[in-house]
Amino acid sequence: xxxxxxxxxxxxxxxxxxxxxxxxxxxxxxxxxxxxxxxxxxxxxxxxxxxxxxxxxxxxxxxxxxxxxxxxxxxxxxxxxxxxxxxxxxxxxxxxxxxxxxxxxxxxxxxxxxxxxxxxxxxxxxxxxxxxxxxxxxxxxxxxxxxxxxxxxxx
Numbered sequence: 001x002x003x004x005x006x007x008x009x010x011x012x013x014x015x016x017x018x019x020x021x022x023x024x025x026x027x028x029x030x031x032x033x034x035x036x037x038x039x040x041x042x043x044x045x046x047x048x049x050x051x052x053x054x055x056x057x058x059x060x061x062x063x064x065x066x067x068x069x070x071x072x073x074x075x076x077x078x079x080x081x082x083x084x085x086x087x088x089x090x091x092x093x094x095x096x097x098x099x100x101x102x103x104x105x106x107x108x109x110x111x112x113x114x115x116x117x118x119x120x121x122x123x124x125x126x127x128x129x130x131x132x133x134x135x136x137x138x139x140x141x142x143x144x145x146x147x148x149x150x151x152x153x154x155x
Contacts, residue, residue, distance in 0.1 A: 002116075003137055003145060003152060004097055010148045011092070015085045022061055024077025028070045029060060037063045038070035088144060095120050095140050104128040 001009075027043035045058025064070050098119040103112045104127060111131070121138035128134050137145070137152065145152050 002097065003141065003150070004092060006150050007088075007141070007144055007148060008092055010150050011085050011088045014148075015082060018078040018081040018085065021078040021081075022059075024079045026061060026074040026077040028067070028074050037065050038067055039063050040070050040073045088148070091140055091144055095138055100124060100126070102126050102128065102134050104131050104134060106131065 022042065025043045026040055027046045029039040029041055029046055030049075039060035040062045041060040042058055044056070045054055045060075047054045062070070062073050064073065095118045097116045099114050100117050100122065101112055102115045102117065102122070103110050103125075105111070110127070113131075115134055117126075117135065118138040118141065121140075122135060126134075142152060144150075
């Protein structure tokens with residue numbers, strides 16, 4: 001499985017989790033039971049100040065004891081995640097792999113080989129000083145792998 005394949009699989013896995021989650025937008029709910037925790041749930045379930053309930057059925061998504069955690073969770077609702085993962089898919093599409101004839105110097109002679117390279121970052125008829133300088137993945141794909149914590153090496 002190539003790096004692109006692993007990245008796409010991870011993006012698809014995360015998108016499926018976001019689709020299955022309670023839709024957003026999410027917000028922090030105040031602690032009506034005075035149990036010392038913060039709840040995060042649908043923004044439509046936030047009870048206005050001075051009120052004791054809100055119409056409709058609303059279930060919290062998470063309970064945490066630290067307000068900063070609650071605000072972080074509320075700020076990363078499924079809609080936000082889906083936008084991010086759709087962006088990642090566009091990056092993968094723009095930086096797809098193509099087999100190109102690439103040249104490099106080896107012992108004073110030019111060597112050529114058909115190699116898998118980024119269609120956007122390694123133009124046709126590219127030449128490099130050595131075979132080791134031919135990029136196996138472009139910087140955008142390496143950044144995406146780091147962001148998704150996906151192993152870069154194919155080994």
